[in-house]
Structure formats: structure tokens, C-alpha cells
Amino acid sequence: MLxxxxxCTVIALLKGLALGSLAISDSQLLGDVLxxxxxxxxxxxxxxxxxxxxxxxxxxxxxSACDQCVTRxxxxxxxxLLRPELVPRVFTxxxxxxxxxxxxxxxxxxxxxxxxxxxxxxxxxxxxxxMDPFGYDGQLYCxxxxxxxxxxxxxxxxxxHMWPAKQAKHxxxxxxxxxxxxxxxxxxxxxxxxxxxxxxxxxxxASMCCTPHSSxxxxxxxxxxxxxxxxxxxxxxxxxxxxxxxxVDAFKNGSIWSPATTFGNYKCDAPxxxxxxxxxxxxxxxxxxxxxxxxxxxxxxxxxxxEFSLTSYKMTVESEELVFRDIKNKxxxxxxxxxxxxxxNFPYGELAQENHGFLNYFxxxxxxxxxxxEDYGWLGPKESQYARKHYTGFSxxxxxxxxxxxxxxxxxxxxNHYAYWNSTQPDTFGQFEFLIDELVASEKIDQRxxxxxxxxxxxxxxxxxxxxxxxxxxxxxxxxxxxxxxxHTHLDQFEILYSGPGNDAKTIENVVASSWISQAVTPWVNNxxxxxxxxxxxxxxxxxxxxxxxxxxxETFANNGAEPVWELEYSSREGYNITWPxxxxxxxxxxxxxxxxxxxxxxxxxxxENYAMRFSPYVPNCANSTSCDLNYCFLTSFTVDQYDDCVxxxxxxx
Ligand SMILES: *[C@@H]1O[C@H](CO)[C@@H](O)[C@H](O)[C@H]1NC(C)=O
Ligand SMILES: *[C@@H]1O[C@H](CO)[C@@H](O)[C@H](O)[C@H]1NC(C)=O
Ligand SMILES: *[C@@H]1O[C@H](CO)[C@@H](O)[C@H](O)[C@H]1NC(C)=O
Ligand SMILES: *[C@@H]1O[C@H](CO)[C@@H](O)[C@H](O)[C@H]1NC(C)=O
Ligand SMILES: *[C@@H]1O[C@H](CO)[C@@H](O)[C@H](O)[C@H]1NC(C)=O
Ligand SMILES: *[C@@H]1O[C@H](CO)[C@@H](O)[C@H](O)[C@H]1NC(C)=O
Ligand SMILES: *[C@@H]1O[C@H](CO)[C@@H](O)[C@H](O)[C@H]1NC(C)=O
Ligand SMILES: *[C@@H]1O[C@H](CO)[C@@H](O)[C@H](O)[C@H]1NC(C)=O
Ligand SMILES: *[C@@H]1O[C@H](CO)[C@@H](O)[C@H](O)[C@H]1NC(C)=O
Ligand SMILES: *[C@@H]1O[C@H](CO)[C@@H](O)[C@H](O)[C@H]1NC(C)=O
Ligand SMILES: *[C@@H]1O[C@H](CO)[C@@H](O)[C@H](O)[C@H]1NC(C)=O
Ligand SMILES: *[C@@H]1O[C@H](CO)[C@@H](O)[C@H](O)[C@H]1NC(C)=O
Numbered sequence: 025m026l027x028x029x030x031x032c033t034v035i036a037l038l039k040g041l042a043l044g045s046l047a048i049s050d051s052q053l054l055g056d057v058l059x060x061x062x063x064x065x066x067x068x069x070x071x072x073x074x075x076x077x078x079x080x081x082x083x084x085x086x087x088s089a090c091d092q093c094v095t096r097x098x099x100x101x102x103x104x105l106l107r108p109e110l111v112p113r114v115f116t117x118x119x120x121x122x123x124x125x126x127x128x129x130x131x132x133x134x135x136x137x138x139x140x141x142x143x144x145x146x147x148x149x150x151x152x153x154x155m156d157p158f159g160y161d162g163q164l165y166c167x168x169x170x171x172x173x174x175x176x177x178x179x180x181x182x183x184x185h186m187w188p189a190k191q192a193k194h195x196x197x198x199x200x201x202x203x204x205x206x207x208x209x210x211x212x213x214x215x216x217x218x219x220x221x222x223x224x225x226x227x228x229x230a231s232m233c234c235t236p237h238s239s240x241x242x243x244x245x246x247x248x249x250x251x252x253x254x255x256x257x258x259x260x261x262x263x264x265x266x267x268x269x270x271x272v273d274a275f276k277n278g279s280i281w282s283p284a285t286t287f288g289n290y291k292c293d294a295p296x297x298x299x300x301x302x303x304x305x306x307x308x309x310x311x312x313x314x315x316x317x318x319x320x321x322x323x324x325x326x327x328x329x330x331e332f333s334l335t336s337y338k339m340t341v342e343s344e345e346l347v348f349r350d351i352k353n354k355x356x357x358x359x360x361x362x363x364x365x366x367x368x369n370f371p372y373g374e375l376a377q378e379n380h381g382f383l384n385y386f387x388x389x390x391x392x393x394x395x396x397x398e399d400y401g402w403l404g405p406k407e408s409q410y411a412r413k414h415y416t417g418f419s420x421x422x423x424x425x426x427x428x429x430x431x432x433x434x435x436x437x438x439x440n441h442y443a444y445w446n447s448t449q450p451d452t453f454g455q456f457e458f459l460i461d462e463l464v465a466s467e468k469i470d471q472r473x474x475x476x477x478x479x480x481x482x483x484x485x486x487x488x489x490x491x492x493x494x495x496x497x498x499x500x501x502x503x504x505x506x507x508x509x510x511x512h513t514h515l516d517q518f519e520i521l522y523s524g525p526g527n528d529a530k531t532i533e534n535v536v537a538s539s540w541i542s543q544a545v546t547p548w549v550n551n552x553x554x555x556x557x558x559x560x561x562x563x564x565x566x567x568x569x570x571x572x573x574x575x576x577x578x579e580t581f582a583n584n585g586a587e588p589v590w591e592l593e594y595s596s597r598e599g600y601n602i603t604w605p606x607x608x609x610x611x612x613x614x615x616x617x618x619x620x621x622x623x624x625x626x627x628x629x630x631x632x633e634n635y636a637m638r639f640s641p642y643v644p645n646c647a648n649s650t651s652c653d654l655n656y657c658f659l660t661s662f663t664v665d666q667y668d669d670c671v672x673x674x675x676x677x678x
Pocket of ligand 11: 578579639640641
């Protein structure tokens, strides 16, 4: 009975399409149903749906990839509504038979969720059950998750009914006291590689390097380049002091091209000893220079980039616990306000709305974090309770009166399945309501606010939330929002929001806000490990300067396993050689000036690129390559649509 119902739905859906009929006729479909209905069971339902999807893929009619994708979602939805638990089997099988993706991607994308591997088929089925395949949801999914459709036009919606009108005084930032600052540490993207193995392949052909399962499939044993490297000390660690481990004969295995050294490699995530070295360098700098940090912000990503099949629930939780423990060990009483990154969840990248039936999938993480942050003294009981329950965001007021709002960016992450239903609605997660309520309350009492999140809005975000965020930021800047901080890209970057009356031209008059995007501790991929701290005006919480520190990772390859040397790379006020009043903060206008120079001169573009990657050996040459061509677009776009439009205009000029 159920089976017949499913198939009626399938047929009805297919008939409803303006695609013409498919290669297989209704009678064929019904024939399948009749055959199967003799012996109705899960196998026959799975088979019928797989056959249906395969037929769609193999249709001799000219159905575009986009229409195929959307139709698949419709077929999937009809199954998800009745037998959601069969969706993963059906889609995995279809994907494998048609070789729509590589086998491992078919499995990680569509196979049912397990605790051992980061597979998302169950989340896919949840999404199907709620989405509108033939509307914006389907187009958006088929664009961002399957690259089968072009980008649909971003809905023209607004959140402006949620706030009072902006008054004239809200268009001007309070003036810094300029003679009294305090220090804030900014950490990001540790990506601890738990199975980092000294001597393993550091130049691997696929997947994650420096692990027991990495290999260089192109390497020719006899043409193995002899490296002058000697830093192969296994089980090295650093608690109070550095303890060098035992020496590994790394060149013994001739099939390894570049053996992984003690402190990390440019194609690998961070071994714990590198993380501890970075934290140690912070503690050391702080005590040597008598510089105290009032608090620290951490903008996410503790779990590494290993294959999804090897990313387990246990490893996710262990990575989160270890990284926060290592931070706590070195920072002592300095409170850390944190956000979770796209890697800091299991399965990877997912996050469900609180009130649509899937809450229990992800509450483990919010509860773990709330407990840990409270135990470490980073959050009080009230904030911790809030973070435990409302995991898309929480706020905390620092002892000096600044409000820090922490947002979970998986809400707008393009890989999160739960972002693909009701996607024309601006706020299915309730995150904007939370953010706006906090901002309205702060504005009323003239309190300044910092917003911290992992993923910046111009890349890897979905277009609508990006547009909504820009609207909120334009409304509450520069009076209330003092600064915005992201991580995620692993690059030292910034982004400017332009919003003028009637136009968003990239002029100095239209500058309203900017964000800081932090460099990473993980070297992955091709960067030197790095961290920064800000000097912040005590009265306005505007940033007066940023000091960026790094270690030249390549110098640890041949130093016989000695500790990395961390040093000041540059400061944001002096590093760009721009004339800027000493008493003025490094605000959006400052960054507009820098961005304009990046646009005008190759020298400035190169300077920016060097800083972005911390002078690693892999920094491209901007003068003779196209690698730096889109930098200006990145720096001057705050939303996905702005970035895409900018890139299109650069490309059309070529
Ligand atoms: C199939 O569709 C594409 C794009 O719509 C078109 O360019 C092509 O000519 C069509 N091919 C056939 C055989 O109809
Ligand atoms: C596909 O990948 C899965 C998971 O990695 C594996 O178990 C299975 O053997 C693979 N199948 C084929 C045909 O390679
Ligand atoms: C968006 O909607 C607003 C108000 O509904 C309208 O004034 C505006 O013209 C629309 N913009 C576009 C690009 O459609
Ligand atoms: C500078 O600091 C002193 C003492 O902290 C304070 O009295 C003075 O008002 C400050 N100056 C400005 C311009 O805020
Ligand atoms: C990495 O290995 C490839 C061969 O697979 C080789 O061409 C390349 O030069 C190697 N890169 C480094 C940095 O050793
Ligand atoms: C490996 O290196 C040897 C010696 O340089 C060469 O003769 C052989 O062709 C190489 N094999 C491959 C697969 O590159
Ligand atoms: C020191 O670090 C090692 C490796 O990270 C760890 O196993 C050990 O428990 C630490 N010891 C102390 C006293 O913290
Ligand atoms: C979300 O989608 C569901 C199912 O399509 C619909 O019933 C509901 O009204 C939508 N909610 C909002 C807030 O639009
Ligand atoms: C810095 O700017 C000054 C004045 O514009 C200029 O003379 C100088 O050459 C610049 N220095 C660098 C390193 O670009
Ligand atoms: C940034 O600071 C400068 C100097 O105080 C000021 O002129 C400018 O308006 C500020 N920009 C913004 C966006 O607040
Ligand atoms: C490390 O890389 C930098 C940038 O390419 C280079 O200048 C430096 O000489 C390298 N150091 C070593 C020891 O290879
Ligand atoms: C670009 O310039 C660098 C440094 O001058 C040089 O090493 C490199 O080979 C050049 N690359 C190209 C593609 O010309």
C-alpha cells in the first residue's frame, strides 16, 4: 500500500514537470510497481527508486543537469516523506551506479550517518523532507551542493521591520580616548591533526598528508629527491618546556617523497606540538613584554581536514577538548570567547534549526562546549546556560563593558543541508532575531559590540543570509558594532562593507564597516603558522592596532627538531605604510584606503598577499601570475552577491 502511494507520488511529480516525459514510460514504472508489489519489502522499494533515479540520469531526452538535479530532489522528497531511512541507500546506490561522484564522495554525501565516519545521508533525507525542490530551495541546493544549476536570484527580503529607524547619531562612531588601550588575543583555525605521523608522506597525492594513510602516488622511488631535512623526532611534546622525542629514520622508506617533520608541514594540519608551541610563544611574549590579555577570541576550527570516512564522532569531540585544553593551559585566567567552526561539529558542517525536530542531533556539542567554557571560567553560569540551549549564538559582556556576540556560522554555511529548506525566508534559525535583539538592546544603552563568527559572508556562505547580515551590519555600524571578526580562510585578510544611500559603490563616502579575518595556526595549506593580538581603545573598543606573529615553518625542517622561533611579522598600522592619524582607529575607512592601494598597485597587492600567507615559500608572485587578480574583489565584498558580481566584472575585462 505504502509502496503504491510512493510511486503515485513519483509519477505525479514527474508528470508535473515541464520537461516532457522521461525515457521510461508510466506503464514501465507501473510495471515495476506491479512486479515489486508481489513481494513488497524494503529491497523492492530501494530498487524501484534507484531504477527511477538511474533512468533519469540516463535519459536519452535532453534534460539539463539542473532539471535532473531538481527532479531527483523531488523523487527523493517523495521517498523522504514516507520512508526517510531508505533515502541514504537509494541515493548512494544511484550515485555509485551512475558514477555521479567518486565512490568515496557518493558515500560521504549520501550514506546514512554513523558515529565512525562523517557521512551526511541522514541529514540529506531530513533536508528533502522539508524542502521545496521546484522552488528556490531546489535551485540553491543544485547550485551550491551539486554545481548543477546556475545561481538563482537572491530573494529581495528585508529584516528592517525588526529594528527602529537609524538616527543621525548612529552614523558616527564614538571617538577613541586614544591614550589608553588594552590587549585582546585573536586565535583561529588550529585544526589539530591527531594522527600526525613524523616520517609519513608530507607531499601526498590525495586526502590528508602526514598521516599513516598518506602516500604520493606519483613518486618514483629511484628519483626520490634527497632532502636536507633532519627534523624527524617522533612523540615530541611541549607542556611547560619542550621535550624532543625519539629520532625516526625518515628516509628509510624510499616510497616517501617528503617525510613529515616534527613541527608540521605546509600540506598538513597542525600536530599538537605546533599548537602548544604557538600557545607557548604567546605566553612567552606576554611575560617577556609585560603584555596582559584582557581576553581572547577564538574564531573556530579545531578538527582537521582528514577524509570524511576517517572523521569520527570520537575524533571530533577529542579534538575540541584537546585544543581548548591546550589553550586553557597556556592562557590561565584569560577568558576565551569562542565560536564553533564548520569542522567543529559532527557530521562535518551540519547544524539544524532548534525547533524543527532535529535538535537532538547537535545538542551534544552545544552541551559539551557550554560545560567546558563554564568549567574553564570563560563563561558565567547564565551565558553558559544560554549557549547550551541556543547553539546558533550567545552573548557575553566583558568586565570592561563590551558586548561580544558569538554566532555559529554553520547557519549560513553552504554545505549545511539544513540551510536548504524555507531558504527564501531570512531567518529559519532565529539567529538574526537573536543578533538584532542584542544590537537593539546595546544601542539603547550606547554599548559597543564585537561580533565573532567563523565563516565570513563573502565566501562559503549562502547568498541570502549574507545579504541579511550586511543589512544588519549597515544598520548598526559604526555606532554600535565596533568590530567584526572571522576565521575560516586561514589567510590574514579583511573585508569592507560599502552601503550608501541608493548605491553601494566602493567609495570612501559609502564605507560603513569592515571585518578582521584572522590568519591560522595550522599551516594547511601553504601558509606559515600565525596568531595576532589587538590593542583596543578602552572607551570605545575600537581597534588601534593589530600585531601579527608567525613562525617560518620551513626553518623547522632542517634545524634538528629544535623549537620554532616565533616573531613579529608586521603590525597593521605600520605594515601598509599608510598615513593615518595616530589617534584614529583602524576602522573601515583605514581598510578602504589599504584596499584602494591594493587595487591600484601590484606592489601593494603583493604586500597584502605576503601578509595573507605570512611570507610562506608558496606566496605567488602577483606581477607574473593571475593569483592575486581577485584580491581586491575579496577585500571589498561583504556578501556572496557582491563578490560574484565583482569577480564577473574582473573576468569580463580580461
Ligand atoms: C540539449 O540542450 C542544450 C542546452 O539546452 C543545447 O545546447 C543542445 O543543442 C541540446 N541538444 C539536443 C540534442 O537537443
Ligand atoms: C566505496 O566506498 C566505501 C567507503 O569508503 C567502501 O566501503 C566501498 O568498498 C567502496 N566501493 C567501491 C566499489 O569502491
Ligand atoms: C526590493 O523590495 C523593495 C521593497 O519591497 C523595493 O522597493 C525594491 O525595489 C526591491 N528591489 C528589487 C531589486 O527588486
Ligand atoms: C587620557 O587618559 C587620561 C588618564 O587616563 C584621562 O584623564 C584623559 O581624559 C584621557 N584623554 C582623552 C583624550 O581621552
Ligand atoms: C610533490 O610530489 C610531486 C610528485 O607527485 C612533485 O612533482 C612535487 O615537486 C613535490 N612537491 C614538493 C614540494 O616536494
Ligand atoms: C623512475 O625513475 C627511473 C630512473 O630515473 C626511470 O627510468 C623510470 O622511467 C621512472 N619511472 C616512472 C614511472 O616515472
Ligand atoms: C604533557 O604533554 C603530553 C603530550 O601532549 C601529555 O600526554 C601529558 O599528559 C602532559 N603532561 C602534563 C604534566 O601536562
Ligand atoms: C517552512 O516550510 C514549511 C514546509 O514547507 C511551511 O509549512 C512553513 O510555513 C514554512 N515556514 C516559514 C516560516 O515560512
Ligand atoms: C612609504 O610611503 C612613503 C611616503 O608615501 C614613501 O616615501 C616610502 O617609499 C614608502 N615605503 C615603502 C616601503 O613603500
Ligand atoms: C574612521 O576614522 C576616521 C578618523 O577618525 C574617520 O574620519 C572615519 O569617519 C571613520 N570611519 C568610519 C567608517 O567610522
Ligand atoms: C623559508 O622560506 C622563505 C620564503 O620562501 C625563504 O625566504 C627562506 O630562505 C626559507 N628558509 C629556509 C631555511 O629554507
Ligand atoms: C615569476 O617571478 C618569479 C620571481 O621573479 C620567478 O621565480 C618565477 O619563475 C616567475 N614565474 C613566471 C610564471 O614567470
